[in-house]
Amino acid sequence: MKSYNEIDKKWQDYWEENETFKTDIRDFSKPKYYALDMFPYPSGQGLHVGHPEGYTGTDIIARMKRMQGYNVLHPIGWDAFGLPAEQYAIKTGNHPSTFTDKNIETFKKQLKMLGFSYDWSREVSTADPKYYKWTQWIFKQLYNDGLAKVVDMPVNWCEELGTVLSNDEVIDGKSERGGFPVVRKNMKQWVMKITKYADRLIDNLEDVDWPESTKEIERNWIGRSYGAEVAFKVDGTLEEFVVFTTRCDTLFGATYCVLSPEHKLVDVITTDECREKVLSYKEECSRKSELERTELNKEKTGVFTGSYAINPVNGKKIPIWIADYVLATYGTGAIMAVPAHDERDYLFAKKFGLEIIQVLEEETGTPHSDEIKKNSIVAIVYDEKNDKYLTLNWHDKGGRLFIGGSMEGDETALECAIREIKEETGYIDVSLIEVLPKINHHYYAFNKNKYFNIESTGLLFKLNSNRRDEQSLEEEEVFDIEWVSSDVVMNEIEDELHKKTYQYSIDLGAMCGDGIHINSSFLNGLNKEEANNKMLTWLEENHCGVKRVNYRLRDWIFARQRYWGEPVPVVHMEDGTTAVLDDNELPLVLPEMDDYKAHGGKAPLDNAEEWKNVVIDGKKGVRETSTMPGAAGSSWYFLRYIDPHNDKVFADYELLKHWMPVDLYLGGPEHAVGHLLYARFWNNYLYDKGLSPVKEPFKKLVHQGMILASNGEKMSKSKGNVVNPDEMVKLYGADALRLYEMFMGPLSADKPWNPSGIEGSKKFVDKVYRRFNELEIVDTDTLEFEKVYHQTVKKVTNDYLNMDFNTAISQMMIFMNALNNKTSINRIYAEGFIKLLNPICPHITEEIWNTVLGYNNTIAYEEWPSYDEEKLVENEKEIAVQVNGKVRATINISVDDNEDIIKEKALREDNIIKHIEGKEIIKTIIIKGKIINIVVK
């Protein structure tokens, strides 16, 4: 018997020599299947065990589909531009391409060693000028259509890397690569107007078969919200500013406005008295790094500008502040603040003593047609020392309540509350902590036989001392005064109004829920949605606002001040115009340089004097020296695979039409808001241009999970717990590694590496190889395998389709176990089984196909085995018999047993008799072929 290393080599050489997996791209006679892996960044570390997990998954599908008669496209390539190669080059003085080429060679060797059925003739590399010619060409189209442009905007600047970064490259205020600090900075930058596609990038998600969680991440990242833009005039000037709000129904509650510190109007409207403070606050904000800004988000800061805005709905003058809780980059960079109904505005208003007006109140109880209106209070008195609340226990006349009462005369809520506390409980030494939002409550008073609708103000007091006066109770007021814990309050206070009031008191802040409007003129009595619609109409009719959809997504910052990326095919002319290179000047190739390092915030290409200075039509110009981001080349590579050597167009449209979309796309979930979004954007754009035939490029998306170290930690070089695939292949063979990675658990789950697990997988491969060499392959029937064979074909086929590889493997193990102690097997079963195993273990199955089963051709295009449903029907079956839901016996039944026979059989069992003895059978439930349950009493 040969070693696995020999067998692996033999078949890998065979596939290569025979071009076994080369796709005939123009063969449209068979149905197509496009199975794609996210192409790797060829890092210096080489492949880790996580790579083969996903790659094996797609390889299994690709191999099965070939056997099922599909024309399969299964390509691979390299996402070759990127920072690490450049950092390495700077450190060692080598050219980034030397390093990249070397890594690609390593990766290639490793991928081949694992036996993936890639069509290597379609290999692409994003750093290859033949490839990036077309990346530049697509950029050019985007530029000409106004989707790529230079704008002055706040960007993420990473000093250490000397480059700007896009939002998805900044994690927790640090750069994704290297973890260096990132600050906000206004800079002229290339951006891609991905926001133009925001709606489609959300809406098209309906049409693709992706994990719901990934779709949700993309939706949240794009962050579409519906609202209105409302214009506020600045009092005493001709200036005005626009705010974005999703809650224009609360406009009557707007008590101040806030501009972001970077807002253009700030300098204009700041009064002389406030100028100094405003300037120093602005200065303070600009110094803050992204990290500081997010970390300090609890404590609100801000300053008054000295100016006032006019609330368009009621003409009220409200102060204009600046604060960094308002972001320059979201919405209009300005807000109206409604502290009663927005958590952040509430905190800000509390801190700076700004007015709070409630315009929405929650409704409790059930309305009734004739109600008497009243103004009331609910007073909650809290004793901090003992952690107890003051309650009145009315027993069967209303249960446990806080102190309540109605206002008399022109009494304020506070006066009323203090009076009621004193009258009902005698306590006099209390002080107000907080006035809670008003509640609109409907109730029926039994003693008065009347319906009431009260507007109740909740007030939270703390008890200072136990000083008490006489109570002054009325006759019907019979209750016990009891101090109780919060547990008792929650369990025993059942009155809706009092319950709600208590909830407000423990969670102080803005009222953000729905309710009915008050203090809002023409909106009074309407709920949130009704009021919103009415206000929108009002704003538009009165020309102070418009309906507006806003997005969290920002435009894609597209330039990097780095060397190792695609040059931007644009020249800045001396006369201030911008010229784009002609198609025949593409690719614009990176110049050779001695020094790849950025100096003083300038891009490395700034030093390439000869390269950057050009003359076009007699006019002087300077090339753009920023390069494109890593995600540029990966945004369209799936199209190039279909026609990788075309030098006329990026890919032939007829071919694209046949092969797109990608049927299965597999890769890590971390690309949801980066690569996947950008690729969808570019493809959508190309679709609009008639250059891509499909709206969405990836029909089905699957994520592989992470392979963790055996203790459940992430594998990392620093922890020294990295498992090296080369070593695994050397020790156990490629098939055992592939099998183990598929057997570990569900593909998309994170799972720990177990060193003895792979040994178990090798044992299975050993067993298959050994047993198939021992067994006599016969043409006579070996019927004892019939059922398990058909079961196996069915389960493996279905499980592969669902990518449930772990359970497919367990079924194949069951099949092999059925062969234990047997000396011969029918050829059909033997061949069928080897075909089923082939996608996971291609080497050993080719070897058996060749040396045991005697074929000279590859198994790769043999017909996929089929199963016969009839062979799976069981004539005789064992089912469980339960008494009161507990299994007490099992009986054998045959398919044609009717319910009476089944029941009779069940009642004959000793253990059943024992359990129903002396009891009455209430009913018997028989589920055909599954279970029988006898219910007794």
Add this chain to the structure above:
RNA sequence: GCGGAUAUGGCGGAAUUGGCAGACGCGCUAGACUUAGGAUCUAGUGUCAUAGACGUGCAGGUUCAACUCCUGUUAUCCGCACCA
């Protein structure tokens, strides 16, 4: 804070429409064959106990029957995070 996911033996994990929880593998125990066994084969292996009881993060509920459905809750992981 918001959004998403997960929770099952010593371990990785199975379980169509609710229908015998623990398939399959690892590990462990015993045995066979062996000079030997870290090869292979056979048998056993959820927990506690004597027949029986208890068991799918926790607490309730629906049902003849719940890992599966409903309500609440905890923990862990991931994503977003002052998004107006």
